[in-house]
Structure formats: structure tokens, C-alpha cells
Amino acid sequence: MLIKSVSQLIGHTPLIDLQIDVPNHSHIYAKLEMFNPGGSIKDRLGQYMIQDAINHGDVIEGTTTIIEPTAGNTGIGVALAAQQHHLPAILVVPEKFSFEKQQLMKALGAKLINTPSDQGIKGAIKEAYRLHEQTPDSFVPMQFKNPANPAAYYHTLAPELVKEIDGPIDAFVAGAGSGGTFAGIARYLKEQNPATRTIVVEPEGSILNGGPAHAHRTEGIGVEFIPPFFENVQIDQTLTISDADAFDQVKKMARTQGLFIGSSSGAALAASLKVAAQLPENSRIATVFPDSSERYMSENIYD
Numbered sequence: 142m143l144i145k146s147v148s149q150l151i152g153h154t155p156l157i158d159l160q161i162d163v164p165n166h167s168h169i170y171a172k173l174e175m176f177n178p179g180g181s182i183k184d185r186l187g188q189y190m191i192q193d194a195i196n197h198g199d200v201i202e203g204t205t206t207i208i209e210p211t212a213g214n215t216g217i218g219v220a221l222a223a224q225q226h227h228l229p230a231i232l233v234v235p236e237k238f239s240f241e242k243q244q245l246m247k248a249l250g251a252k253l254i255n256t257p258s259d260q261g262i263k264g265a266i267k268e269a270y271r272l273h274e275q276t277p278d279s280f281v282p283m284q285f286k287n288p289a290n291p292a293a294y295y296h297t298l299a300p301e302l303v304k305e306i307d308g309p310i311d312a313f314v315a316g317a318g319s320g321g322t323f324a325g326i327a328r329y330l331k332e333q334n335p336a337t338r339t340i341v342v343e344p345e346g347s348i349l350n351g352g353p354a355h356a357h358r359t360e361g362i363g364v365e366f367i368p369p370f371f372e373n374v375q376i377d378q379t380l381t382i383s384d385a386d387a388f389d390q391v392k393k394m395a396r397t398q399g400l401f402i403g404s405s406s407g408a409a410l411a412a413s414l415k416v417a418a419q420l421p422e423n424s425r426i427a428t429v430f431p432d433s434s435e436r437y438m439s440e441n442i443y444d
């Protein structure tokens with residue numbers, strides 16, 4: 142394949158029909174989003190949000206500074222898109238998030254600002270808006286409320302799933318951080334086939350199931366507030382997966398399938414297996430593996 146820019150490598154990721162022991166002889170199909178050039182599902186989002194802002198005249202190519210609060214992968218996606226459009230980027234990241242992701246954002250030419258871990262993503266959001274007020278000709282894509290976030294997945298990943306899976310999709314399972322992936326894909330799939338069950342996944346310490354917020358090791362998913370995108374989408378079930386169960390799947394996938402998946406993918410797989418146990422024989426379950434374990438190596442996840 143001859144390409145002229147890494148932007149051409151965003152999206153159209155492989156879909157794997159996992160050859161593992163799934164309850165009720167069902168199939169789990171997972172989109173391998175680590176094959177995007179920036180290594181995660183969020184390349185789609187960076188590209189889509191920046192292009193959308195350019196189309197609306199909110200960002201001028203070559204001049205506007207992009208400022209975004211992020212747990213990391215969105216930062217890499219935004220940094221990549223900003224670089225491709227010759228835009229300076231400032232990313233605001235809570236200290237606790239992966240060292241590798243922060244290195245990659247810097248490698249792409251973005252400036253990094255760290256906020257205290259104990260202030261969570263809310264602290265990063267506040268700091269991003271403060272910087273925006275101080276920086277003339279700046280734009281905050283704000284993944285946590287920008288409709289371009291779910292739209293990115295509604296228009297790209299969701300149709301890919303429908304095209305690639307050989308038959309009706311009985312269930313869709315995905316984790317939620319900003320909630321964009323889940324909301325965009327769930328909405329598309331329900332429009333195509335109202336019988337598709339939609340299941341959102343969160344780690345313990347996320348608030349969707351009504352529990353108290355606390356720290357967790359599963360990175361990239363878990364919410365401190367209900368994502369606004371969830372207002373317009375049907376959620377049939379919320380599954381809470383422990384860090385231990387998520388990391389157990391991370392290890393199993395490497396050892397048995399040669400797949401280096403991150404912990405949010407491990408949680409999505411653990412949840413998909415639970416869903417398979419609830420559904421009839423030979424069901425088709427679609428899920429998403431957002432990134433690779435390679436960007437969490439410094440956390441000794443395979444020890």
C-alpha cells in the first residue's frame with residue numbers, strides 16, 4: 142500500500158473474530174484500534190474534531206492553537222491531527238496518566254501541561270479553559286461535550302462494523318470515558334437494527350452504576366460525571382468490571398492470541414464474555430479494543 146501521509150492510515154482497522162472459548166458458541170468480534178497510526182481509537186476523533194472545526198471556521202489552518210484536556214489517547218490523536226494541519230497543540234493531562242502516552246504527545250510536537258492527579262479529568266478541563274482564555278486565536282475541541290465526538294464513531298467505526306460482521310449484530314459492548322465511542326456506535330447500530338443490545342462497560346470506581354467514584358487501574362474508561370452524549374442513546378445494560386478481571390484478559394490475550402491489548406480492551410472483553418453467557422447460542426457480539434498494552438509497559442502489566 143502506497144500512502145502519502147499517515148492520516149490515510151486512520152480508520153478501517155482490522156476486525157478479529159476471536160478464536161477463544163466464548164459461552165454459548167457465540168462469536169466476539171473486536172475492532173483492533175491499536176492499528177491506527179497514533180496507536181488508538183482516538184486518532185479517528187482527533188482527525189474528525191479538527192476537520193469539523195476547520196469546516197465550521199473555528200480553526201484556521203496554520204494559525205489556531207488547539208488546547209485539549211485528555212487522559213492521553215485523545216491527546217495523541219489531537220496532536221497528530223494538529224501536526225497534519227500545521228497547528229500548535231497544548232494538551233492538559235492529569236499527572237497519573239501513562240508515561241508512554243505523554244512521551245508520544247511530546248514526540249508529535251505538542252506542548253504538555255500536567256494537572257494534579259487528585260483533581261482528575263475535571264482539573265484538566267478547568268485548566269484547559271483557563272489557558273484558552275489566556276491564548277488568543279485558540280480553540281478547545283472539548284471531547285467531553287463536542288457532538289463531533291460521537292459523530293466521529295457514528296460515521297466511521299460503526300459502518301465498518303456493520304459491513305465487516307457477517308450477519309446481524311446481537312450485542313454491542315464498549316467502555317466509556319468521554320462516552321463518544323459508545324454513544325456514536327450504539328446509536329448507529331440501533332438505527333440499523335433495533336434488536337441489537339447495547340452494553341456500556343465501566344471499571345469499579347466509575348459512577349454509572351451508582352457507586353462512589355474512586356481510583357482504578359483500568360485506563361481510558363470510567364467516568365466522573367454522566368457523559369452528555371448518553372442523553373440521546375439507549376443503554377440496555379451497564380456492566381462494571383474489576384481491574385483484576387480486566388488485567389486478567391490483557392494477560393490471556395497476549396499469552397494465547399498474540400494480542401497486546403490495553404486494560405480498557407481487557408474490560409471490554411471480560412464484559413463481552415459475560416454478555417455471551419446471557420444471550421442465546423451463536424450470538425454475534427461486537428466490541429472495540431481501543432489501544433495496545435505497549436503504551437502501559439512502564440506499569441509492569443505482564444508481571
Ligand code: PMP
Pocket residue numbers: 181183212213214215316317318319320321322323360361362403405406431432
Ligand atoms: N479506552 C481507552 C484506552 C481510551 O483512551 C479511551 C478514551 N479515553 C476509551 C477507551 C474510551 O473512549 P470514549 O472516550 O470514546 O468513551
